[in-house]
Amino acid sequence: MSLVDIQDVRKNFGPLEVLKGVSIEIGRGDVAAIIGRSGSGKSTLLRCINGLEEFQAGAITVDGMAVGKTDLRTLRRHVGMVFQQFNLFPHLTAGQNVMLAPTVVAKMQKGEARDTAAGLLEKVGLAGKFDAYPSQLSGGQQQRVAIARALAMQPTVLLCDEITSALDPELVNEVLRVVEQLASEGMTLILVTHEMRFARDVGTKLIFMHQGRVHEEGAPKTLFANPQTPELAQFVTGAH
Amino acid sequence: MIEFSFAIILENLLLATRWTILLSLIAFVSGGLVGLLVLFGRVSKHEVLRLLTAGYIEFFQGTPLLMQLFLLFFGIALFGVEVSPWVAAWLALTFWTSAFLSEIWRGCVESVPRGQWEASGTLAMTYMEQMRYVILPQAMRIAVAPTVGFSVQVIKGTALASIIGFVELTKAGTMLNNATFRPFLVYSLVALIYFCLCFPLSWCSKRLEARLNVAR
Numbered sequence: 337m338s339l340v341d342i343q344d345v346r347k348n349f350g351p352l353e354v355l356k357g358v359s360i361e362i363g364r365g366d367v368a369a370i371i372g373r374s375g376s377g378k379s380t381l382l383r384c385i386n387g388l389e390e391f392q393a394g395a396i397t398v399d400g401m402a403v404g405k406t407d408l409r410t411l412r413r414h415v416g417m418v419f420q421q422f423n424l425f426p427h428l429t430a431g432q433n434v435m436l437a438p439t440v441v442a443k444m445q446k447g448e449a450r451d452t453a454a455g456l457l458e459k460v461g462l463a464g465k466f467d468a469y470p471s472q473l474s475g476g477q478q479q480r481v482a483i484a485r486a487l488a489m490q491p492t493v494l495l496c497d498e499i500t501s502a503l504d505p506e507l508v509n510e511v512l513r514v515v516e517q518l519a520s521e522g523m524t525l526i527l528v529t530h531e532m533r534f535a536r537d538v539g540t541k542l543i544f545m546h547q548g549r550v551h552e553e554g555a556p557k558t559l560f561a562n563p564q565t566p567e568l569a570q571f572v573t574g575a576h
Numbered sequence: 577m578i579e580f581s582f583a584i585i586l587e588n589l590l591l592a593t594r595w596t597i598l599l600s601l602i603a604f605v606s607g608g609l610v611g612l613l614v615l616f617g618r619v620s621k622h623e624v625l626r627l628l629t630a631g632y633i634e635f636f637q638g639t640p641l642l643m644q645l646f647l648l649f650f651g652i653a654l655f656g657v658e659v660s661p662w663v664a665a666w667l668a669l670t671f672w673t674s675a676f677l678s679e680i681w682r683g684c685v686e687s688v689p690r691g692q693w694e695a696s697g698t699l700a701m702t703y704m705e706q707m708r709y710v711i712l713p714q715a716m717r718i719a720v721a722p723t724v725g726f727s728v729q730v731i732k733g734t735a736l737a738s739i740i741g742f743v744e745l746t747k748a749g750t751m752l753n754n755a756t757f758r759p760f761l762v763y764s765l766v767a768l769i770y771f772c773l774c775f776p777l778s779w780c781s782k783r784l785e786a787r788l789n790v791a792r
Contacts, residue, residue, distance in 0.1 A: 388697070388698070409700045409702065412698055413700045415698075417695075417698040419691060419694065419695060423691035423692060423694065423695035425692065425695070425709075425710055425714075427713045427714050436709060437700065437701065440701060482695075485699070486698075486699075489700065
């Protein structure tokens with residue numbers, strides 16, 4: 337059975353239907369890249385997976401937990417998320433940002449949480465930045481702290497919502513390298529992204545969304561080389 | 577007839593100032609505590625709580641503090657319960673202060689970006705955990721300056737307690753004026769003392785605002 341199972345999900349904001357019956361299955365260890373124009377519903381879909389948005393019809397299960405029926409806290413302990421705007425807690429240091437949820441939510445001892453946080457910051461290449469405040473870090477560094485913060489809860493699946501879109505071009509790669517490393521370690525990732533090359537090289541599954549539907553999906557390399565629909569063909573050439 | 581020298585007038589006013597300060601402090605502290613409770617109701621997810629607290633705030637912000645004092649002082653007496661001017665003043669100022677502080681603080685809580693709620697919620701924190709560890713620490717930084725600024729209003733508000741017979745600075749001024757018939761001198765001194773209490777606070781508030789506005 338797939339790890340994340342999305343079945344015929346429909347969602348509307350008032351009269352505007354943004355998801356018109358989306359079905360996707362994502363297996364354990366998959367790196368699923370969701371691409372598409374803005375307004376195609378890709379971010380909304382991602383936010384439905386951890387209950388940041390409600391949906392009107394259909395079903396989503398994550399590791400057997402039905403979204404909307406499972407207690408939100410239980411669900412979210414298994415689903416990590418990284419945001420476009422980082423959303424670090426500005427009043428806490430990088431280390432404290434990573435330590436907060438393990439101590440508060442998972443009731444981990446301070447010392448243990450500190451060691452875990454230090455280890456995670458080292459993993460994302462920020463070993464010396466434990467005591468730095470977010471405002472003292474570059475965008476790329478902040479986003480890597482945000483990744484470490486999400487990993488601290490040992491999620492089963494990590495959602496990444498356009499995590500390089502707010503970064504200066506020269507900072508994009510340092511963040512993508514971290515994601516790539518996670519992928520190579522077998523972490524299940526669902527990324528909404530505009531980084532086509534990354535989607536092709538690292539992704540195991542490509543989902544092209546268009547007007548609230550999955551327009552095409554398949555293996556990234558095949559799809560990029562051989563788009564089956566004019567919309568994807570146009571999108572791919574337009575993006576390069 | 578007793579001669580009231582300048583020194584005696586000033587001394588008596590200063591003695592009464594103690595009660596102004598005490599009443600202000602107590603009202604501010606208890607008003608702050610109640611205000612915090614009202615705040616939680618005001619920003620909660622339960623609609624009934626939100627409406628109730630909104631009504632509470634509207635009532636105490638929309639009626640004169642003097643009327644609230646009268647209602648408490650004379651109103652409760654109608655039920656056969658004696659209320660001392662102290663208790664009436666304390667209660668009225670507490671309600672009044674809490675209504676304003678909770679509304680000031682609500683603005684501060686709502687100025688914390690949405691992404692902070694989403695990020696902490698995504699980390700599986702409960703509403704109270706989000707508030708305690710993420711939202712309030714940030715809101716408090718923003719709230720310091722306006723809160724200190726509002727304390728000036730509380731000090732000036734205590735003057736109304738003189739009308740129900742609580743002997744603080746204003747009431748002492750009235751009594752001294754009745755005995756000396758030197759209203760200009762007496763009330764000038766009263767005003768000066770209020771100013772000496774309030775000015776450092778407003779100054780502090782301005783300084784804090786300038787300092788805390790420098791984003792980290």
